[in-house]
Each structure stands twice: as structure tokens, then as C-alpha cells.
Amino acid sequence: MPLALTFLFSASFVLAQSINPRLEQRAAALASAALEDTLGYSLVASLTTEVGPRLAGTEAEERARQWAVEKLRALGFSKVRVEPFELPVWERGVEWAQITAPYPQPLVISALGGSTATGPDGVEGEVASFASLAQLRAAPAENLKGKIVFVDEVMTRSQDGSGYGVAAGKRRAAAYIAEEKGAAAVLIRSVGTSKHRFAHTGQMRRLTEGGADRGVPAAALSAPDADQLQRILAAGESVTLRLVLTPQQRPAGMSGNVIAEIPGTEAADEIVLVGAHLDSWDLGTGAVDDGAGVGIVVAAAKRVMDAQPEGPRRTVRVVLFGAEEVGLVGAQAYAVAHADDLDQHIVASESDFGAGRIWRFETNVAEDKIEAAQALGSVVRSLGAAPGGNNASGGPDMKYLREAGVPVVGLKQNGWDYFDLHHTPNDTLDKIDPADIAHNVAAWASFIYLAANSDADYR
Numbered sequence: 001m002p003l004a005l006t007f008l009f010s011a012s013f014v015l016a017q018s019i020n021p022r023l024e025q026r027a028a029a030l031a032s033a034a035l036e037d038t039l040g041y042s043l044v045a046s047l048t049t050e051v052g053p054r055l056a057g058t059e060a061e062e063r064a065r066q067w068a069v070e071k072l073r074a075l076g077f078s079k080v081r082v083e084p085f086e087l088p089v090w091e092r093g094v095e096w097a098q099i100t101a102p103y104p105q106p107l108v109i110s111a112l113g114g115s116t117a118t119g120p121d122g123v124e125g126e127v128a129s130f131a132s133l134a135q136l137r138a139a140p141a142e143n144l145k146g147k148i149v150f151v152d153e154v155m156t157r158s159q160d161g162s163g164y165g166v167a168a169g170k171r172r173a174a175a176y177i178a179e180e181k182g183a184a185a186v187l188i189r190s191v192g193t194s195k196h197r198f199a200h201t202g203q204m205r206r207l208t209e210g211g212a213d214r215g216v217p218a219a220a221l222s223a224p225d226a227d228q229l230q231r232i233l234a235a236g237e238s239v240t241l242r243l244v245l246t247p248q249q250r251p252a253g254m255s256g257n258v259i260a261e262i263p264g265t266e267a268a269d270e271i272v273l274v275g276a277h278l279d280s281w282d283l284g285t286g287a288v289d290d291g292a293g294v295g296i297v298v299a300a301a302k303r304v305m306d307a308q309p310e311g312p313r314r315t316v317r318v319v320l321f322g323a324e325e326v327g328l329v330g331a332q333a334y335a336v337a338h339a340d341d342l343d344q345h346i347v348a349s350e351s352d353f354g355a356g357r358i359w360r361f362e363t364n365v366a367e368d369k370i371e372a373a374q375a376l377g378s379v380v381r382s383l384g385a386a387p388g389g390n391n392a393s394g395g396p397d398m399k400y401l402r403e404a405g406v407p408v409v410g411l412k413q414n415g416w417d418y419f420d421l422h423h424t425p426n427d428t429l430d431k432i433d434p435a436d437i438a439h440n441v442a443a444w445a446s447f448i449y450l451a452a453n454s455d456a457d458y459r
Contacts, residue, residue: 031379054280072318079260085333093248094245108197108224112219114326115247116249122242123243125184127239133170147184150229152229163419171188173204175204179214185243187241189221191220209327255279257333258320262308267455269315272451276290277396283425284424288418289418295441304316321334328397332400346457346459347409350396359414361381362388364402365408369459376451380443411443
């Protein structure tokens with residue numbers, strides 16, 4: 001039975017009763033056709049090949065904005081523009097580490113975003129090891145003076161990425177705690193699930209939180225090298241380590257959000273926002289994080305635009321956020337710039353969890369709106385997703401919109417291997433399956449179509 005009809009006869013779609021059946025049929029047909037989509041993958045390939053890594057505030061991120069504007073205009077979107085904003089810019093320098101005693105050998109590290117510099121000569125000190133961030137917090141300051149702190153907390157692998165929040169705690173806070181206790185530098189076990197010998201970078205304190213230019217020099221240590229260091233420490237001998245980090249911090253640079261629209265018709269002032277982030281870390285080419293999201297939401301919105309030349313009922317707004325990786329700076333800038341019309345944002349969501357197939361559809365709406373919001377995922381469920389709970393984040397860049405009362409949903413991707421790749425040199429195009437991108441485009445196209453053409457209120 002064709003996908004366009006299958007979902008109508010499935011008992012799993014009892015939640016979809018608040019959507020017009022004809023809209024569901026059209027959305028299902030749209031999704032069925034989108035399973036053969038090639039635009040989403042070609043956009044990821046173009047972005048990662050023609051621009052490459054896109055560190056926030058740099059010339060490379062500026063080229064990514066130019067790329068996005070040209071692509072969106074060529075695809076036929078309306079009101080394509082950049083909303084610029086300023087931010088401090090951090091750029092990587094030399095990163096080098098070596099055990100100097102008792103068994104001299106090199107270590108593979110990556111400076112953490114926002115890390116201060118050691119100076120060209122580096123720092124050397126005895127290693128003080130902690131099994132968790134909590135242990136570091138509890139350690140007496142007199143025991144850490146001049147030492148190099150090592151936080152060896154392992155990340156748990158999970159389909160939904162739920163292990164990340166706990167593991168990232170040490171990345172966000174260890175350098176500042178160590179500074180308060182008089183340590184010379186910090187190493188953390190890489191925040192990721194890969195066993196390969198490369199380290200995961202990532203921002204420490206978000207730029208939007210303030211104080212991001214403090215802390216001792218800090219780097220992530222690859223998982224095999226963390227294991228090696230732990231074996232040497234377990235032998236009971238004192239271990240000394242030398243660390244050289246020479247990142248640079250510029251006081252101001254430019255970033256921006258790239259915005260495009262499909263104008264609505266009878267409810268043009270009501271906005272369905274779909275997003276991804278355009279920037280990436282500088283080690284790989286940002287294919288999984290978040291070139292995939294860019295390709296998915298743009299291709300899905302293009303499908304909706306082509307299916308309705310006259311325009312959908314509501315306006316569809318595509319936002320490619322700048323400077324997400326350094327602390328949701330673009331997300332905050334968007335919320336500030338659009339504060340006066342956030343009450344017209346009907347529902348919002350972001351694709352920012354790689355290229356895995358969607359396995360769950362979640363909501364975050366008022367209790368009496370759950371059924372209506374879950375109905376937006378009716379076709380997504382026909383593609384193999386299950387209904388989720390009502391605590392969706394909507395994606396990282398949805399934080400400020402969600403806090404302002406904008407309803408959000410989450411099209412949750414299978415992230416079992418996402419943290420093997422994210423923020424590493426291994427985040428490259430060859431890790432993406434074009435069929436998986438097409439599956440995402442199909443799911444997102446159906447969601448966008450239903451949200452843009454329904455008359456339900458999700459607030």
C-alpha cells in the first residue's frame with residue numbers, strides 16, 4: 001500500500017484526529033516523493049566542500065553566509081537576508097601535550113573553545129587526576145596549586161544523546177574550577193563516544209553566559225590517550241605533563257543569521273520556523289554537525305514550496321543560525337531582534353543532531369494542546385517514528401524561543417554514533433548516508449506542510 005494511504009489505516013495515528021484528512025493525504029504524498037530526495041545531500045556536499053569548516057566569527061563563516069544566501073535565492077525562497085551581530089572570536093593555535101615523566105610520550109589533544117593560552121613555552125606540572133567533575137569541585141585548593149588537572153569522566157553512549165549533558169559538564173566548568181583552586185591547566189577526557197585517537201573540541205562557557213575569557217588553559221584528551229594516562233597514574237608514580245596551547249581571542253568579529261521565507265496566504269502573519277545552524281567547529285568540515293541539518297530543513301522547505309506554488313496558509317521561515325557552537329549566540333540574537341513578534345511564531349523546531357533517521361516525534365506545548373501538536377507528526381510516525389513525550393527542546397537554537405513561550409517540537413534522530421563524530425576531525429561528508437538524509441527530508445517536509453497549512457493553535 002502506498003505511503004500516502006498506509007498511515008490512514010493505522011491504529012497508531014489516533015493522535016492525528018485534529019488534522020484535516022486531506023492535508024494528511026497531501027503531506028503523506030509529499031513525504032513519499034521526498035524519500036527519493038537528492039537536494040538535501042547535495043546541499044551538505046556543497047557546503048562542506050565549497051566552504052569547509054566554519055568557525056563562528058571567522059572569514060569562513062562569512063563565506064558560509066554568502067553560500068547560504070546564494071543557494072536560498074537560487075532555490076526560489078523569498079525575503080532572503082542576513083541579520084548580522086557581533087561577537088568575540090576565538091581561534092585555535094598550537095596544541096601539543098606530552099608526558100614528561102615517568103614515561104615520556106606524546107598525547108593527542110584538542111584545545112577547548114574559549115581556552116586561554118599557556119604562552120609559547122607552555123606549562124609543566126604534576127598531574128592531579130579526578131574521576132568526575134564533582135570530585136574536582138570537592139578537592140582542597142591547597143592540593144592543586146600549580147598542578148595540571150585531569151578529569152577522567154567517561155561519556156555514556158545512547159540513542160537520544162542523553163549522556164552528553166552529564167559528560168559536557170566537565171568541558172564547561174573544569175577550567176574555571178581549576179582556576180579558582182590555583183591549578184596551572186586542565187585536561188579532560190574527550191566529550192564523545194569514539195575510541196579513535198582524536199579529541200573532541202567544544203565550547204567551555206557559552207559566550208552568552210559571560211566570563212568566557214577566563215579559566216586556565218584547557219584541552220580535551222583523546223580517549224585512548226586518556227586510558228593510557230590513567231594506566232600510568234594507576235601504577236602509583238607521580239606523573240608530570242607539559243602542555244602548549246596558543247589560541248587567540250579577538251575582541252569583536254561578525255556573525256549572522258541567514259533567513260529565508262515561503263510567504264503565507266490567508267494567515268501570512270503566522271510563522272512556522274524551521275532551523276539549523278550554519279557554523280561548525282574547525283577540526284572537521286561540519287558535515288554531521290550541522291551541515292546535515294542545513295541540507296535537511298532547506299530541502300524539506302523547498303519541497304513544501306514546490307508543492308504549493310500559491311503558498312501555504314502560514315509563512316514558513318527558514319533560519320540558518322550563526323555562532324551556535326560558541327554558545328547559541330545567533331539564537332539569542334534572533335530572539336532579541338524578533339521579540340515583538342514571537343507571539344506570531346506558531347511552532348518551531350531545529351535539525352541539529354546529525355543525519356540519523358528519525359525515530360521519535362516529541363512536543364513541548366500546553367497540556368491541552370498535546371494532541372493537536374502530536375498530529376503534526378502523523379506522517380513522521382508512518383516513516384517509523386514513535387510518539388514521544390511533551391518535554392522536547394526543539395533543538396539547541398530553540399532555547400530562547402521556547403523560553404519566550406513559542407511551542408516547539410522535536411524530530412529526534414538516531415544519534416547512536418553521533419558523538420563518535422561530533423566536534424572532531426572525523427566530522428566529514430563520507431559519514432553521511434544520502435538515503436538517511438532523504439528520510440529526514442521526507443519527515444520534515446510532512447511536518448512543515450501540516451504545520452503551515454493547519455489552523456490549529458499550539459500555544
